[in-house]
Amino acid sequence: MFNKIVLATDGSEHSKRAGEKAVHIASCCEHSFIEVLYIIDAERAKSDVLSNWNSIDVGDARKERMKDIEHKAKEAGVEYQLHVLHGEPGPTIVNYVNKNDVDLVVIGSRGLNGLQEFVLGSVSHKVAKRANCPVLIVK
Numbered sequence: 001m002f003n004k005i006v007l008a009t010d011g012s013e014h015s016k017r018a019g020e021k022a023v024h025i026a027s028c029c030e031h032s033f034i035e036v037l038y039i040i041d042a043e044r045a046k047s048d049v050l051s052n053w054n055s056i057d058v059g060d061a062r063k064e065r066m067k068d069i070e071h072k073a074k075e076a077g078v079e080y081q082l083h084v085l086h087g088e089p090g091p092t093i094v095n096y097v098n099k100n101d102v103d104l105v106v107i108g109s110r111g112l113n114g115l116q117e118f119v120l121g122s123v124s125h126k127v128a129k130r131a132n133c134p135v136l137i138v139k
Helices: 013-028 042-051 059-076 087-099 114-120 123-130
Strands: 003-007 033-040 079-086 104-108 133-136
Touching: 003 013, 003 059, 003 087, 013 059, 013 104, 013 133, 033 042, 033 059, 059 079, 079 087, 087 104, 087 114, 087 123, 104 123, 123 133
Parallel strands: 003 033, 003 104, 033 079, 104 133
Antiparallel strands: none
């Protein structure tokens, strides 16, 4: 049923729970696989550089955020592929999903703080509104 599942993640607790659901759904279908999307936007990239200024590889912090989902997928025997994209998270996810014949998007419900979400709208809301496939928002 859901062969091509996209998991949009940022390493937050909500996205980790979304990852668990994506792995569970993929493990129920024999030919399912997960494409894990990690979006780097300008603000996040600046914050990563500032918080890891003395690190040899700023990318290590990003890779660390993906280890949990990689571990869960391997443990469940689910195929997956990591994609790091650049841009504003909502539109970048929607663009990828709508161009790549995706069967299901799984995304966490929160990543922003309350004020940012109120003013800007949540990424999950933007994706649910504009994606051309079913979207599962995990709390």
